[in-house]
Amino acid sequence: MTSPRTARLLSHSLAGTAAIALMTCSSAFAQTPSTSDKVDLDKLLEMDLETVLEQQTSGRGDVGSFGYRLGTSDSKVDIHGYVTNEYIDAENANSTFDNHYFNLLVGTQVGEKIFAEIQLEYEHGGEEIQARYAQVDYKINNALIIRTGKFLIPINTFNEYLYPEYINKAISRPFINRNIAPTAWAEVGLQLRGSFQLGEHWTPFYSAYVVNGLEGDPGGDIRGMRNNHRDRNNDNKAFGGRIGVTSDFGFEAGAGTYYGVYTPDGDDDLLIGSFDAAYTNENFTLRAEYSLANMSVSDTSVTQQTSIERNGASLTASYIFNQRFEPIVRYDFMAWDDPADETKDKSRIYLGMNYRISNTMNAKVGYELITNEGTDVDDNVLSFQLALGF
Amino acid sequence: MKALFTVFAFALIGLLAVPNQAQAQDETYKGALIYQFTRYISWGSFGNQFDIEVVGSSAVTPVLKEISVKKKVDDKAINVKQVEAGSTGSPQIIFIPANQKDQLAAVLAKVGSKPILVITESAGSAEQGAGINFVKQGDKVQFELNKTVLKKLGISPDLNLERLASKVL
Numbered sequence: 001m002t003s004p005r006t007a008r009l010l011s012h013s014l015a016g017t018a019a020i021a022l023m024t025c026s027s028a029f030a031q032t033p034s035t036s037d038k039v040d041l042d043k044l045l046e047m048d049l050e051t052v053l054e055q056q057t058s059g060r061g062d063v064g065s066f067g068y069r070l071g072t073s074d075s076k077v078d079i080h081g082y083v084t085n086e087y088i089d090a091e092n093a094n095s096t097f098d099n100h101y102f103n104l105l106v107g108t109q110v111g112e113k114i115f116a117e118i119q120l121e122y123e124h125g126g127e128e129i130q131a132r133y134a135q136v137d138y139k140i141n142n143a144l145i146i147r148t149g150k151f152l153i154p155i156n157t158f159n160e161y162l163y164p165e166y167i168n169k170a171i172s173r174p175f176i177n178r179n180i181a182p183t184a185w186a187e188v189g190l191q192l193r194g195s196f197q198l199g200e201h202w203t204p205f206y207s208a209y210v211v212n213g214l215e216g217d218p219g220g221d222i223r224g225m226r227n228n229h230r231d232r233n234n235d236n237k238a239f240g241g242r243i244g245v246t247s248d249f250g251f252e253a254g255a256g257t258y259y260g261v262y263t264p265d266g267d268d269d270l271l272i273g274s275f276d277a278a279y280t281n282e283n284f285t286l287r288a289e290y291s292l293a294n295m296s297v298s299d300t301s302v303t304q305q306t307s308i309e310r311n312g313a314s315l316t317a318s319y320i321f322n323q324r325f326e327p328i329v330r331y332d333f334m335a336w337d338d339p340a341d342e343t344k345d346k347s348r349i350y351l352g353m354n355y356r357i358s359n360t361m362n363a364k365v366g367y368e369l370i371t372n373e374g375t376d377v378d379d380n381v382l383s384f385q386l387a388l389g390f
Numbered sequence: 391m392k393a394l395f396t397v398f399a400f401a402l403i404g405l406l407a408v409p410n411q412a413q414a415q416d417e418t419y420k421g422a423l424i425y426q427f428t429r430y431i432s433w434g435s436f437g438n439q440f441d442i443e444v445v446g447s448s449a450v451t452p453v454l455k456e457i458s459v460k461k462k463v464d465d466k467a468i469n470v471k472q473v474e475a476g477s478t479g480s481p482q483i484i485f486i487p488a489n490q491k492d493q494l495a496a497v498l499a500k501v502g503s504k505p506i507l508v509i510t511e512s513a514g515s516a517e518q519g520a521g522i523n524f525v526k527q528g529d530k531v532q533f534e535l536n537k538t539v540l541k542k543l544g545i546s547p548d549l550n551l552e553r554l555a556s557k558v559l
Contacts (some may be wrong), residue, residue, distance in 0.1 A: 039415045044422035045461060050554055052426055054420050244440050285394065 012242070075110040082360075082389040084165040090381040099125040100385075101165070103132065113139045129130040130227070133186040141298040147209075152184060154193070154207040154242040155256040156274040156289055159183045159262035166389035169285065169326070169351050171366040172381075174314035175334040176291040181258075181274045187356040188230070189237070204245045205254075213238025213260035218268050219297045219308050225262055233264035239279040240272075253277040267298040289313060309337040320356070328366070345373035360389035414449070415509025419531045420524055424509060425486065427522065428463045430551040431483060431507065434544075439469045441481030445497060447472065448487035478498075486510045486520070496519055505544045518557055521545065525556060532556040 023143040066163050100123065107117035119132040125296050135149040136380055152160050156177075162168055163183045177183040189211030215233070216225035231237075238260020246252040255275045262270040276289040292311035300306060312334030320326045336344035352366035363386050370379040414452035418522045428440070438482055440463035444451045445548070458468035463482075471481075475493035476486055478500050486494055498519045501508060516523035516534040521543070523534045535555035540547055552558055 039416055041422060041456060044419070045425060046458065047552070049423070049426040049430060052419065053530065053532060053554060056415065205456055273524040323414070 036167055040107050042367075058123065065199070066213045075108045077108045077350050080105040080107070081390060082164050082166050082387065085386045086171065087384045088381065089383065093380050100125075115139065122352070130185050141194075143194040143196045145360075147193060148189075150186050150188045152186050152255075153211070153240070153258060154209070154274045155185065155240070155258055155272060156179045156242075156291065157244075157252070157254060157278065157287075158276070159185050164389065165363060165387035166360050167386060168387075169316055169318050169328045169354065170330055170352055171364050171383045172368060172383065174289065174316075174330070174332040175346055175348065176274075176289060176312035176314060176332065177222055179221070179334055180291045180293045180312055181272055182226060182308050185226055187213060187226075187238070189226070198245075201248050202245055203247070204243070205350075206241065206243045208241035210239045210259075213264045214258075214270060215264060217263060218263050218299050219295060219359075222270070222272075222293060222310075223373040234261065236261040236266050250280045251278070262295065263298075266350075268296045270295045285316070285318045287314075288314045304370065305326075311335055311337075324356050325355060326354040327356060347371045347373075362387050395553050398499065398540045401480055402451075404556075412548075416526070416531050417449040418453050420511065421457055422523070423531065424450070424454065425457045425461060425535065427496065427507070427509075427551065428483075430548040432546045433464060434505070434547075436466070439467045440464070440470060441479070442483045442485065443469065443539055444482045445473060445475050445484065445486045445493055446490040448489070450485060450487065454485075454496075464494065467507045480504055481506060483507045483509060486512075486515075488512050491515065494520065503543060507540070512554055516557070527556060534559065 009325070020358035022148070038311055039056075044055070047055070078109055081102065083102050086098040086100050088098060089095040102179045104120040104122070105117065106120065107115070109115050115137040116135065118134040121128070121130050121132040123129070131150060131227070133150050133152050136144045137152040140146070154160050158173075158177050158350040160179065163173065163177070165171070173183060177303060179346050187209075191207055191209035193205070194202045195205035198204055212228050212231045214222065214225035215228040216222075238258060240256065240258035240260075242254055242256035244252065244254025244256075253276065254274070258270075258272040260270060262268055270293065272291065272293045274289065274291040276287070278287040279283065280286075290313040293310065294307060294309050296307045297305065312332065314330060314332035316328065316330040317326045331347070331349055333347035334345065348371070349369045350366055351369075352364055360364070363384075365384050366382075368381040368383075370381070372379055396427070401487070422461055425443070432492040433440075440453055442458075446455065451470065454468075454470040458470050459466060473479070475490065475496050478497055482505075484497060486497060486508065489513045491510065492509060494508075494512075494515055497508060507521045508519070509524070510516070511524040514523065516536045517538070519539055521536055521540050523536075525532050532555040533555055535547065535552060536550060536559040537547070538559060
């Protein structure tokens with residue numbers, strides 16, 4: 001005797017077997033050849049013979065997996081990266097070598113309109129590993145690109161275009177790019193961006209985004225609020241954008257903003273604004289940036305005030321001579337509107353010399369004279385850096 | 391009832407979604423491969439157009455005709471023509487589909503020592519004198535190359551064509 005449950009299972013098994021058999025037979029007996037749209041003939045004609053021979057597989061019972069099969073499609077993959085090796089000798093810390101970054105950039109273009117890229121960040125010898133950004137762009141035209149995934153926030157030029165050390169002029173980043181509009185800063189969400197030509201010389205650009213947004217403690221460190229990859233505590237989203245213009249005679253300027261609730265309970269909000277301008281020619285670069293952040297703090301036991309304002313600026317100048325040598329000077333500061341702790345106010349003069357080994361490789365030496373307001377602590381730093389983009 | 395529905399659904403998928411897609415894809419690949427071969431062979435001089443003759447009817451013919459609209463060989467237009475086995479001319483390529491495999495000997499006799507690449511799609515055809523023979527390996531269309539025959543006819547294939555062949559005679 002079989003139980004009702006066994007009979008039911010048997011019935012389902014038989015039905016499944018019969019179904020698969022029927023499906024196989026129906027396929028086998030269908031004989032109506034036609035040029036199939038499933039294979040793109042145009043693509044086959046543009047490929048080389050080897051690719052055509054490899055392409056044709058369903059993958060069932062075959063070698064490889066998703067990567068191998070994608071390798072036979074029309075997506076072309078590029079692997080690049082950058083390396084930053086340093087020796088830091090700070091007055092208030094132990095001197096150390098640092099394999100600061102060995103970051104991999106993997107990108108692809110699928111067809112003419114789809115672009116995807118990930119930056120895999122291996123920081124401090126691999127102690128910290130993460131995807132710094134992981135984005136997909138769909139380009140409708142130059143004026144409208146849809147970006148999704150985890151992308152660098154378009155708050156200023158530095159965060160989107162300049163921070164990798166093989167590009168950045170100095171060894172360190174300005175205070176504002178660490179503590180106010182923290183670089184590298186990426187968020188998960190949706191962005192629209194684009195640019196267009198205005199007259200002969202100007203190219204305005206824009207971006208607008210909505211993201212999960214920064215999240216942390218009331219009045220906390222903005223840098224530490226990054227990496228809120230999934231909203232788990234509230235439905236609030238952050239939004240912002242940037243507008244700017246570049247020119248063919250070396251001038252560019254832009255203004256970016258970010259606004260969103262930043263505490264898990266949704267009671268406190270954060271506004272960040274950033275303005276930057278630059279002039280570059282063949283050898284000379286002058287770059288300025290001002291950023292400010294205003295965060296509300298509903299719990300006055302934290303700061304004894306209902307909002308905290310932080311602001312700062314940087315001004316960097318450099319000049320290339322003999323095609324190889326590039327002296328750098330930078331002044332930057334940040335001001336902390338926090339009566340409870342004035343020691344966060346800092347200013348710095350950075351003096352450096354870069355030697356351009358190639359267009360994407362720099363050997364740098366820099367000395368930083370740091371002034372900590374409200375304290376007598378000397379905090380100067382001598383550092384060496386070798387930065388390579390590949 | 392659920393079991394009946396399951397059987398019906400699977401059968402429907404089999405009938406509607408899969409009908410001979412693999413077969414049709416093979417013909418597309420074969421057409422594309424025939425064009426690809428032209429890029430790996432030095433053809434020397436030929437007339438104002440690059441002629442491909444297909445013996446009898448074949449589902450590859452419409453693919454080749456589509457290719458002839460889009461592509462050229464050595465800057466010459468591609469002309470695709472269906473012919474009977476006894477009426478082949480002096481094209482650069484003759485394709486003998488599987489349903490005409492019995493015509494291989496007659497076609498080869500007519501080709502003689504002329505530099506004509508004969509392409510087939512039947513097991514054993516390369517051994518019988520075809521220059522290139524399509525074979526199916528798993529779900530992939532591959533090809534065998536009869537280097538000896540091509541050499542006799544004065545056809546010079548690129549070394550990569552030899553490397554990519556599943557079998558070289």
